[in-house]
Amino acid sequence: MRSPSPRQPCKPTSLGGRCEIGSIAFDGRERISARHYHRGVLHNGSTVTVRVPAKINIGLRVGPRRLDGYHGLSTVYHAVSLYDTVSVKAADAMRLTLTGPESTGLAADDTNLAWQAARLLAEHLAVPKPGAISKPGAISKPGFDLHIDKQIPVAAGLAGGSADAAGALLACHELWGLDLDAIELSGLAAQLGSDVPFAVHGGTMLGSGRGETVRPIAVGGSWTWVLALAAGSLSTPAVYAELDRQRASAQTASATGSPSAEPAAESDAPAPESDATVLAALARGDTDGLSAAAGAMNDLQAAAVALAPYLEDTLRAGREAGARLAMVSGSGPTCVFLAEAGTAEQIADRLRALPRCRAALVVTGNAPVLPAWPAEPGPS
Numbered sequence: 001m002r003s004p005s006p007r008q009p010c011k012p013t014s015l016g017g018r019c020e021i022g023s024i025a026f027d028g029r030e031r032i033s034a035r036h037y038h039r040g041v042l043h044n045g046s047t048v049t050v051r052v053p054a055k056i057n058i059g060l061r062v063g064p065r066r067l068d069g070y071h072g073l074s075t076v077y078h079a080v081s082l083y084d085t086v087s088v089k090a091a092d093a094m095r096l097t098l099t100g101p102e103s104t105g106l107a108a109d110d111t112n113l114a115w116q117a118a119r120l121l122a123e124h125l126a127v128p129k130p131g132a133i134s135k136p137g138a139i140s141k142p143g144f145d146l147h148i149d150k151q152i153p154v155a156a157g158l159a160g161g162s163a164d165a166a167g168a169l170l171a172c173h174e175l176w177g178l179d180l181d182a183i184e185l186s187g188l189a190a191q192l193g194s195d196v197p198f199a200v201h202g203g204t205m206l207g208s209g210r211g212e213t214v215r216p217i218a219v220g221g222s223w224t225w226v227l228a229l230a231a232g233s234l235s236t237p238a239v240y241a242e243l244d245r246q247r248a249s250a251q252t253a254s255a256t257g258s259p260s261a262e263p264a265a266e267s268d269a270p271a272p273e274s275d276a277t278v279l280a281a282l283a284r285g286d287t288d289g290l291s292a293a294a295g296a297m298n299d300l301q302a303a304a305v306a307l308a309p310y311l312e313d314t315l316r317a318g319r320e321a322g323a324r325l326a327m328v329s330g331s332g333p334t335c336v337f338l339a340e341a342g343t344a345e346q347i348a349d350r351l352r353a354l355p356r357c358r359a360a361l362v363v364t365g366n367a368p369v370l371p372a373w374p375a376e377p378g379p380s
C-alpha cells in the first residue's frame with residue numbers, strides 16, 4: 001500500500017550550498033527518503049514498533065520573545081538512552097492506550113500529542129496533492145490503534161511528549177506504507193511542536209529557529225550522563241514567561257534603578273548564534289572542553305530555578321559528587337550531569353538521597369531512534 005498520491009518532487013531552496021525547507025536543513029545533494037533515514041522501525045506482522053529517545057540540551061541560547069510568541073533559540077539537541085516504545089496496529093477508529101511508569105495521569109485521548117501526530121499524518125495522507133490522480137483502492141484517513149509504553153516523564157525538559165509524537169509519526173508512516181521524505185516528515189513534525197523534528201531523528205543535532213530547524217552535527221567519543229528526575233514538573237510556557245519577566249526586570253532595573261514585573265517586549269531580533277566551542281568539544285569527544293564551554297549555557301536555567309528553587313540543591317549535589325557538567329535540561333525540572341567513566345553510579349546514588357529527586361538514571365548520549373525487537377520467548 002503506497003501513498004494515495006504520486007510523489008511530488010520536493011523543491012529545495014539553495015541557501016549557500018544547503019537546502020533548507022520547512023524545518024530541516026541538509027546538504028543540497030542529500031535527498032534522503034524517510035524510509036532510508038528513519039531506520040528505527042520494526043514491522044512485526046500487523047504491528048509496527050519504534051523506540052524513541054528522550055533528549056537533553058547541551059547549551060540552550062534563547063533570544064527575545066518573537067512576534068509570534070515563540071523565542072528564537074540555538075541549541076544542541078542530544079538524545080539519550082531513555083526510551084518510550086510506540087507501537088501501532090491498523091484499526092478502523094482512533095485509539096490510544098498507555099502503560100509504563102510515566103503514564104500515570106496522562107490523557108489517552110485527542111489531547112495527547114501522539115494521537116495528534118497520528119491524526120495529522122492520516123489527514124495529510126487523505127489530502128490529494130495538486131495535480132494528483134487518486135488511485136483506485138487508495139486509503140483515506142485510516143484509523144490507528146496506538147500503544148505507548150512510557151518511560152520518559154512529561155513536562156520534565158526531556159521532550160517526552162515530543163518523542164511520543166515522533167514515534168507515532170514514524171510508526172504510522174511505516175504502517176500505512178507511505179514514502180514521505182525526511183523533509184516532508186519534519187514539516188509535519190514541526191506543526192506538532194518545536195522539539196518534534198529533532199525527536200524524529202534522534203542522535204545529536206543543532207537546533208535553531210524556534211527549535212524546529214535541525215541539522216546533524218559531528219559527535220566524537222561516547223558520553224555518559226546522569227539524569228535526576230524531579231518530584232514535580234514544570235510547564236515549558238511558564239518557564240519561558242519567567243525568563244521574559246526576569247529579563248524585563250533586569251532591563252528596567254538598569255534603566256530606572258527599580259525592577260519591573262512586566263514581561264519583556266516582543267522583538268524580531270535575530271535568533272542567537274550557536275556556540276562554536278561547544279560544537280568543537282562535542283566533535284572531539286572532549287569532556288574537559290565541553291564542561292568548560294557549556295557550564296552556564298542554558299538560558300532557561302535561572303527561570304527554571306526561580307520556579308523550582310530545589311533545583312539549586314540538585315545541581316550542587318551532582319557537582320559535589322564529581323559531575324563534570326551540571327545543568328537543567330531544557331525548561332526543566334530534570335537536571336543532567338556529565339559523568340566520567342566509573343563515576344556515574346556514585347553521582348546517581350548521591351542524587352537519589354535528595355528529597356526532591358524521585359529517580360536518578362545513568363544513560364548514554366547520542367542515542368538513535370531504535371527498532372524495538374520482540375522479547376525472547378521465555379522458557380515454557
Ligand code: C5P
Binds near residue numbers: 069192193
Ligand atoms: O513548540 P511547543 O508547542 O513545544 O512550545 C510550547 C510552548 O513553549 C510555546 O507555546 C511557547 O510558550 C514556548 N516556547 C517558546 N519558544 C520556543 C519554544 C517554545 O516560547 N522556541
